[in-house]
Amino acid sequence: MSDFDAIVIGAGNAGLSAAATLQRAGARTLLVERHNVPGGCATSFRRGRYEFEVALHQLSGVGLEGQAFSLRGLFDSLGVGDKLEFVQEHDLYRFKVPGQVDVTLPADRAAAIETLEEAFPGNRSRVEKFLDLVSNVTILQIAAMRGTSPEQIDPVLFRYGLRPSKDVLDEHFDDPGLKAALGVYWTYLGQPPSKLAFQDLALTLFAYLEFKPWHIRGGSQAMSTAILDSFLAAGGQVRFNTAVSAILTEGGQVLGVRLDDGAEVIAPDVVSNASLPITYGMLENMDVPAAVRDDLATRRIGVSGFALHMGLDATPAELGFTTSTTFVNLDTDDDRIHASWHSLEPARGVCVSSYDVAPIGFAPAGATHVSLVTLQYAHAWDGVPPSDYHRAKFAYAQTLLDVVEHVAPGIRDAIEEVDVATPRTMARYLGHPGGAIYGYDQDRTEGWLFRDSERRPHVPGLHLAGSWAGMGGFQPTLEAGARVARRLMRRKESVR
Numbered sequence: 231m232s233d234f235d236a237i238v239i240g241a242g243n244a245g246l247s248a249a250a251t252l253q254r255a256g257a258r259t260l261l262v263e264r265h266n267v268p269g270g271c272a273t274s275f276r277r278g279r280y281e282f283e284v285a286l287h288q289l290s291g292v293g294l295e296g297q298a299f300s301l302r303g304l305f306d307s308l309g310v311g312d313k314l315e316f317v318q319e320h321d322l323y324r325f326k327v328p329g330q331v332d333v334t335l336p337a338d339r340a341a342a343i344e345t346l347e348e349a350f351p352g353n354r355s356r357v358e359k360f361l362d363l364v365s366n367v368t369i370l371q372i373a374a375m376r377g378t379s380p381e382q383i384d385p386v387l388f389r390y391g392l393r394p395s396k397d398v399l400d401e402h403f404d405d406p407g408l409k410a411a412l413g414v415y416w417t418y419l420g421q422p423p424s425k426l427a428f429q430d431l432a433l434t435l436f437a438y439l440e441f442k443p444w445h446i447r448g449g450s451q452a453m454s455t456a457i458l459d460s461f462l463a464a465g466g467q468v469r470f471n472t473a474v475s476a477i478l479t480e481g482g483q484v485l486g487v488r489l490d491d492g493a494e495v496i497a498p499d500v501v502s503n504a505s506l507p508i509t510y511g512m513l514e515n516m517d518v519p520a521a522v523r524d525d526l527a528t529r530r531i532g533v534s535g536f537a538l539h540m541g542l543d544a545t546p547a548e549l550g551f552t553t554s555t556t557f558v559n560l561d562t563d564d565d566r567i568h569a570s571w572h573s574l575e576p577a578r579g580v581c582v583s584s585y586d587v588a589p590i591g592f593a594p595a596g597a598t599h600v601s602l603v604t605l606q607y608a609h610a611w612d613g614v615p616p617s618d619y620h621r622a623k624f625a626y627a628q629t630l631l632d633v634v635e636h637v638a639p640g641i642r643d644a645i646e647e648v649d650v651a652t653p654r655t656m657a658r659y660l661g662h663p664g665g666a667i668y669g670y671d672q673d674r675t676e677g678w679l680f681r682d683s684e685r686r687p688h689v690p691g692l693h694l695a696g697s698w699a700g701m702g703g704f705q706p707t708l709e710a711g712a713r714v715a716r717r718l719m720r721r722k723e724s725v726r
């Protein structure tokens with residue numbers, strides 16, 4: 231007799247949405263998390279007078295009340311729709327290249343076109359054409375993902391979807407500043423426009439422009455905690471400070487898990503939110519299937535991040551922050567910026583989140599919580615011995631502050647609290663190889679067209695959900711967990 235109907239390994243976004251979906255659908259579910267809080271990346275922590283948001287810079291897909299296909303429907307189905315307070319960012323971002331570009335894009339198509347025309351006169355019709363293409367490619371891509379047959383899909387998707395974003399930007403525009411301003415979301419996805427599939431850039435831009443960028447009052451931790459509470463209220467059980475150390479199998483079929491205290495828990499289905507290498511490495515009593523070995527051998531561990539979480543004793547206006555999100559890049563050479571993520575050379579581009587332009591409630595009155603992030607591969611830290619780690623991370627942090635001085639001169643004088651996270655920090659807290667925050671490198675060889683980690687499980691009873699099995703980021707992983715859980719429930723129903 232099974233102890234549970236399902237066990238979920240990891241309480242990141244996908245683990246939480248999977249667990250809540252399963253339990254609310256009537257499957258007796260155990261959620262096991264190695265950390266002491268729910269959320270994975272989607273957490274917060276406290277220093278002095280400040281709470282610090284770990285990961286959420288802009289939540290995509292929330293949409294305005296009543297907007298179809300928005301994430302609000304998912305939150306309702308998880309039982310947390312009325313527990314979360316969303317804080318809207320009215321601008322997509324301010325984008326600054328010192329001495330070259332300084333433009334603030336409103337989160338509204340018509341206003342964004344107007345702003346870009348003012349900043350880059352004579353480009354109105356090109357911008358309109360480009361944004362039309364962004365919408366078309368995204369809508370067609372979603373139709374294709376949902377199973378519309380290729381014959382029924384407008385060929386514009388096949389002409390543009392997999393082209394490098396840089397080609398498509400070059401086809402539409404001449405001005406390097408305008409191309410950089412419209413393409414800067416590449417820094418969220420981890421691949422420069424020369425490598426990033428246009429359909430991925432289009433999806434990201436569309437998601438924020440159409441459904442607006444959002445923060446959550448109380449940070450992403452409020453969301454993670456609310457989903458956990460919903461899971462518990464439905465009768466689910468959770469174990470924190472507990473890692474799964476083995477996935478037990480019998481006759482090539484999942485039997486349950488072993489926890490790091492040695493206890494064995496029996497269940498016919500296991501959903502893993504852990505990385506794929508760790509998940510398959512935990513299989514006991516069977517070899518990793520050849521198809522999985524072949525697949526994993528061709529994949530590259532993706533990018534991690536370097537973050538400065540700061541409590542600043544000044545208001546956003548006093549500091550110079552006019553938008554919740556600001557990208558500052560030293561030039562428009564995106565390949566050069568991406569190359570810098572492989573080493574500890576000074577940061578060349580930083581994403582700034584100022585959480586008190588539209589306050590999320592983490593800083594005291596008159597103060598500001600700001601985080602500075604640049605993506606970075608873990609191997610940049612390979613040559614740094616433990617004895618030099620502390621010095622090296624603060625030295626590198628100074629280079630992010632140097633970049634941000636271009637929008638907030640004198641920011642250093644306002645620092646009251648600061649905490650620095652490197653790829654090693656991410657690896658320690660998430661347990662992922664390379665501290666990767668989006669799973670594998672999100673280039674054109676990855677994605678739903680070429681990889682089937684999530685859709686076609688290779689071990690009966692083992693289900694994969696999260697950034698390592700699909701696309702990284704908040705919206706994709708929240709949706710993935712619920713989707714995988716629904717698929718699992720349908721399978722259970724069909725064998726009954």
Ligand SMILES: Cc1cc2nc3c(=O)[nH]c(=O)nc-3n(C[C@H](O)[C@H](O)[C@H](O)COP(=O)(O)OP(=O)(O)OC[C@H]3O[C@@H](n4cnc5c(N)ncnc54)[C@H](O)[C@@H]3O)c2cc1C
Nearest residue numbers: 240242243244264270271285287473474504696697703704
């Ligand atoms: C600094 C930073 C900034 C980011 N900015 C953004 C942003 O602005 N927008 C955006 O969309 N995304 C952003 N992301 C990425 C986004 O947060 C992640 O892609 C997403 O949250 C990953 O969710 P996940 O479901 O894959 O789980 P993860 O968050 O990766 O969590 C996995 C969980 O599994 C647990 N686990 C692993 N192994 C085991 C085991 N053996 N036993 C038990 N538990 C285990 C881990 O402890 C962890 O809690 C950012 C991330 C970071 C770190």
